[in-house]
Amino acid sequence: MNSDNLMDLALSKGREALEAQEVPVGCIFSIGSEIIAESRNTVNETRNPTRHAEINCIDQVLKYCNDNNVEPLTIFKDIRVTVTVEPCIMCAQALNNVGVAEVIYGCVNDRFGGKTVFDVSKVNDKFYRLEGDVMASNAMDLLKRFYEGTNPSAPKPKIKKNKEVK
Amino acid sequence: MNSDNLMDLALSKGREALEAQEVPVGCIFSIGSEIIAESRNTVNETRNPTRHAEINCIDQVLKYCNDNNVEPLTIFKDIRVTVTVEPCIMCAQALNNVGVAEVIYGCVNDRFGGKTVFDVSKVNDKFYRLEGDVMASNAMDLLKRFYEGTNPSAPKPKIKKNKEVK
Numbered sequence: 001m002n003s004d005n006l007m008d009l010a011l012s013k014g015r016e017a018l019e020a021q022e023v024p025v026g027c028i029f030s031i032g033s034e035i036i037a038e039s040r041n042t043v044n045e046t047r048n049p050t051r052h053a054e055i056n057c058i059d060q061v062l063k064y065c066n067d068n069n070v071e072p073l074t075i076f077k078d079i080r081v082t083v084t085v086e087p088c089i090m091c092a093q094a095l096n097n098v099g100v101a102e103v104i105y106g107c108v109n110d111r112f113g114g115k116t117v118f119d120v121s122k123v124n125d126k127f128y129r130l131e132g133d134v135m136a137s138n139a140m141d142l143l144k145r146f147y148e149g150t151n152p153s154a155p156k157p158k159i160k161k162n163k164e165v166k
Numbered sequence: 167m168n169s170d171n172l173m174d175l176a177l178s179k180g181r182e183a184l185e186a187q188e189v190p191v192g193c194i195f196s197i198g199s200e201i202i203a204e205s206r207n208t209v210n211e212t213r214n215p216t217r218h219a220e221i222n223c224i225d226q227v228l229k230y231c232n233d234n235n236v237e238p239l240t241i242f243k244d245i246r247v248t249v250t251v252e253p254c255i256m257c258a259q260a261l262n263n264v265g266v267a268e269v270i271y272g273c274v275n276d277r278f279g280g281k282t283v284f285d286v287s288k289v290n291d292k293f294y295r296l297e298g299d300v301m302a303s304n305a306m307d308l309l310k311r312f313y314e315g316t317n318p319s320a321p322k323p324k325i326k327k328n329k330e331v332k
Contacts, residue, residue: 049265065213117289
């Protein structure tokens with residue numbers, strides 16, 4: 001499964017979030033062509049502001065490992081994360097703590113991005129490979145629809161077209 | 167209960183972590199003199215690298231709110247967090263996401279601190295009040311004991327005496 005296929009799946013989770021009136025961010029964890037975890041933002045429905053899509057996926061993997069007595073690090077080290085929006089500072093550090101192999105994201109997160117606002121990789125001895133701007137406009141469209149739908153008079157969200165991330 | 171009493175409790179949770187061979191960080195959530203949540207680092211025992219003391223306390227409050235149908239924001243807005251070590255970037259953002267009132271910490275976290283390494287408050291419209299250097303040497307002693315115990319030939323941890331945080 002290539003980056004675009006995985007991002008299509010992540011976007012479908014993002015649309016699910018939009019329908020549930022959550023900030024529309026979707027996320028897929030995969031190893032090769034196998035989907036390991038898939039989730040979306042569930043902050044409102046859980047009333048838990050830390051339940052970002054990435055954190056939900058991390059917990060799915062950890063539950064699987066716990067149920068099957070598998071050492072999490074042996075799984076996480078091969079995981080590719082595909083997420084519609086650049087992970088925030090909290091999620092970027094959490095993803096690195098669990099030791100994922102790479103993170104592919106759609107559009108940048110100008111307010112909280114763990115690369116754009118502060119490059120979290122700088123404070124870690126090792127860090128996952130990071131790539132952005134994969135189907136960024138689709139991810140942005142979801143965010144725009146959410147913010148326009150929530151408050152018709154709201155200012156446009158500060159989401160810029162993604163730049164290539166080294 | 168004053169800052170030192172609360173930090174004494176946090177340090178006792180930190181010692182519990184040390185005994186369990188976890189990085190010794192303890193944390194207390196309180197409102198006035200009432201303890202709302204108390205926890206410690208459980209990364210190793212849960213095999214979950216995001217289970218820092220602060221995240222465990224957040225989840226205790228959210229479980230209480232969920233079980234009792236209480237809106238979390240109405241609780242978090244009054245919570246004082248007392249934690250033996252400056253919260254890392256991940257925890258600093260998570261604590262701000264849930265909207266705690268203030269965070270009092272012991273010693274600085276020179277590697278991952280959400281103030282020292284990168285000031286997470288700068289990217290948030292509102293942020294909790296932050297105060298450090300409360301019984302910092304006790305918190306440092308716990309960390310030193312942990313790192314020396316793990317590996318007698320390990321270099322000294324990069325934990326400096328705390329500076330006042332504005």
